[in-house]
Amino acid sequence: MFEIQNLTARYGPLIAVNDVSLSFETGVRMGIFGHNGSGKSTFLKCLVGGVKDVSGAVAFGGSPIVADQVHRNVMLGIGFVPQVQNVFPNLTVEQNLHIAGSKSDSSFLEEAYALFPLLRERQDQLAGDMSGGEQQMLAVALALMTRPQILLLDEPTAGLAPAIVKNVLESLLRINSELGTGLILVEQNVLAALDVVERAIVLKGGRVVFDGASEELRAKEDLWAWF
Amino acid sequence: MEYILTVMVLIGINVVLATSFNLILGYGGLMSVAHPIFYAIGAYCSGLLAIHLQIPVPLSILIGAGIAMVLSFGVSLPSLRVSGDYLVIASIGFQLGILHVINNLDFTGAAGGLTNIPVLNEGPSRSLVFVLLIAVVAACAVLLVAWIVEGDYGRAITAMRNDEEAFSALGRNAMNIKIVLFAIGSGMAGLAGALYAHYFAYVTPEQFGIFTSAALLTMVVVGGAATTWGPLVGAVLLTTLPQAITFLGLPVSIMAPLQGVIYTTLVIFFLFARPQGLTGGSRGGGGLEAWSASAAFRARRDAE
Ligand SMILES: Nc1ncnc2c1ncn2[C@@H]1O[C@H](COP(=O)(O)OP(=O)(O)OP(=O)(O)O)[C@@H](O)[C@H]1O
Ligand SMILES: [Mg+2]
Numbered sequence: 001m002f003e004i005q006n007l008t009a010r011y012g013p014l015i016a017v018n019d020v021s022l023s024f025e026t027g028v029r030m031g032i033f034g035h036n037g038s039g040k041s042t043f044l045k046c047l048v049g050g051v052k053d054v055s056g057a058v059a060f061g062g063s064p065i066v067a068d069q070v071h072r073n074v075m076l077g078i079g080f081v082p083q084v085q086n087v088f089p090n091l092t093v094e095q096n097l098h099i100a101g102s103k104s105d106s107s108f109l110e111e112a113y114a115l116f117p118l119l120r121e122r123q124d125q126l127a128g129d130m131s132g133g134e135q136q137m138l139a140v141a142l143a144l145m146t147r148p149q150i151l152l153l154d155e156p157t158a159g160l161a162p163a164i165v166k167n168v169l170e171s172l173l174r175i176n177s178e179l180g181t182g183l184i185l186v187e188q189n190v191l192a193a194l195d196v197v198e199r200a201i202v203l204k205g206g207r208v209v210f211d212g213a214s215e216e217l218r219a220k221e222d223l224w225a226w227f
Numbered sequence: 228m229e230y231i232l233t234v235m236v237l238i239g240i241n242v243v244l245a246t247s248f249n250l251i252l253g254y255g256g257l258m259s260v261a262h263p264i265f266y267a268i269g270a271y272c273s274g275l276l277a278i279h280l281q282i283p284v285p286l287s288i289l290i291g292a293g294i295a296m297v298l299s300f301g302v303s304l305p306s307l308r309v310s311g312d313y314l315v316i317a318s319i320g321f322q323l324g325i326l327h328v329i330n331n332l333d334f335t336g337a338a339g340g341l342t343n344i345p346v347l348n349e350g351p352s353r354s355l356v357f358v359l360l361i362a363v364v365a366a367c368a369v370l371l372v373a374w375i376v377e378g379d380y381g382r383a384i385t386a387m388r389n390d391e392e393a394f395s396a397l398g399r400n401a402m403n404i405k406i407v408l409f410a411i412g413s414g415m416a417g418l419a420g421a422l423y424a425h426y427f428a429y430v431t432p433e434q435f436g437i438f439t440s441a442a443l444l445t446m447v448v449v450g451g452a453a454t455t456w457g458p459l460v461g462a463v464l465l466t467t468l469p470q471a472i473t474f475l476g477l478p479v480s481i482m483a484p485l486q487g488v489i490y491t492t493l494v495i496f497f498l499f500a501r502p503q504g505l506t507g508g509s510r511g512g513g514g515l516e517a518w519s520a521s522a523a524f525r526a527r528r529d530a531e
Contacts, residue, residue: 071397071400086393088386088389099382145397
């Protein structure tokens with residue numbers, strides 16, 4: 001379970017996340033939406049301690065998330081897929097997966113390939129040479145290699161063709177139902193994402209301006225005014 | 228003959244220096260200019276231990292290398308905790324600070340240098356024996372670095388250099404790797420310094436200044452950063468080149484600036500025209516390419 005109390009994150013004078021308090025169960029499927037610059041990525045980073053200047057408290061499963069100690073925090077069972085540069089371009093697919101799986105056993109590699117058969121075909125290709133969609137798949141597979149209880153994904157479908165967007169979201173849903181892994185999904189493809197998540201959060205200027213069931217957000221007539 | 232052997236000793240020393248600097252700069256992506264100061268620490272510590280405490284030379288050489296390695300933590304631990312950029316500043320400060328101390332202590336011979344350092348070996352073929360020794364040490368240095376950057380640890384180093392954020396998101400600690408690389412590289416520089424001291428029997432502070440930083444940088448960049456053979460090629464080339472110029476018989480007033488101009492031109496030329504250096508493949512993911520790629524990437528990300 002994630003517990004967030006009065007979380008505020010700053011970049012110098014700029015307040016990117018402003019006094020956010022939330023909690024959610026580990027197996028949740030939750031979407032985080034909002035304009036560009038509304039603080040979505042910053043909020044997600046705070047959940048793994050990726051922002052230095054924060055106040056308030058974040059805890060996962062009762063353990064505090066310590067700012068600037070990302071490598072320790074994620075080992076509590078959090079998979080984090082950053083918005084950009086989330087694979088290692090100079091390494092092959094298989095080498096990427098080994099970096100991620102260094103703290104687990106190699107059977108996870110088979111699991112990753114079972115989830116994304118395409119990655120097995122591409123195992124000796126440099127990650128930097130793969131298409132955007134393939135890289136996103138690899139990024140998700142990397143995060144899964146640490147055996148997370150919950151997966152934080154920052155715009156995993158950005159820049160992908162609509163058909164591929166559907167593919168990626170479907171595999172996430174499968175991960176959730178088959179492995180029980182929770183999903184926290186930051187998305188610009190709001191409608192597609194609302195099909196996947198059960199709870200939705202909307203951020204504006206770093207504050208939570210909507211928090212409710214995804215159906216509730218979809219039903220809002222002025223939905224587009226929020227974005 | 229003696230002259231050629233002396234040049235070969237210098238080449239060997241520079242191979243060790245450039246190879247270890249490449250581990251830090253090329254593979255580790257750590258921007259430090261202070262490599263010559265660990266070279267100095269090895270030379271002075273080993274020399275002083277042998278002079279004042281009569282420690283056997285082979286032992287003092289190892290202790291000198293060890294001290295250089297240990298002191299590297301004094302630079303890497305505090306600065307890397309803040310950020311990689313701090314390392315540049317911390318390393319410059321450390322280099323200038325230690326040089327200032329050496330320059331002003333009677334104990335270290337001050338600006339005049341440390342003289343009468345006991346030599347490692349004597350006898351009629353002393354230079355030849357030393358050349359063989361330094362060749363073995365240089366080969367070990369190249370192989371050690373090649374071994375470090377191969378295999379699992381090497382892949383982790385590449386991944387860390389590709390993107391630190393993604394690396395830590397997978398539960399891996401980038402700082403540990405950087406500190407280890409910096410320590411190993413600094414220890415190797417200390418070893419090179421100690422060997423130098425006990426061959427030439429004389430060291431002066433001016434050998435370890437910014438000019439040496441520039442020379443080592445040139446060797447690594449020209450040869451090929453983050454490649455196995457690049458620093459070796461660079462060291463051979465940039466040690467023999469100045470010697471060759473000497474034969475032109477130019478006056479010192481022209482010679483000294485000429486060397487500086489050559490180094491600067493080479494670095495700039497290679498940075499722009501051939502960032503992978505002489506030995507790097509067209510796309511080996513070598514250090515300089517990796518930096519420029521990730522620097523461009525960061526600039527884009529920050530601009531967003
Ligand atoms: N590293 C940083 N340094 C300074 N300011 C930053 C940094 N990262 C983000 N910001 C600022 O913080 C605010 C929130 O940024 P954030 O990346 O969290 O937004 P976002 O909702 O993820 O946007 P997008 O949809 O474009 O990804 C923005 O005003 C942004 O400019
Ligand atoms: Mg974002």
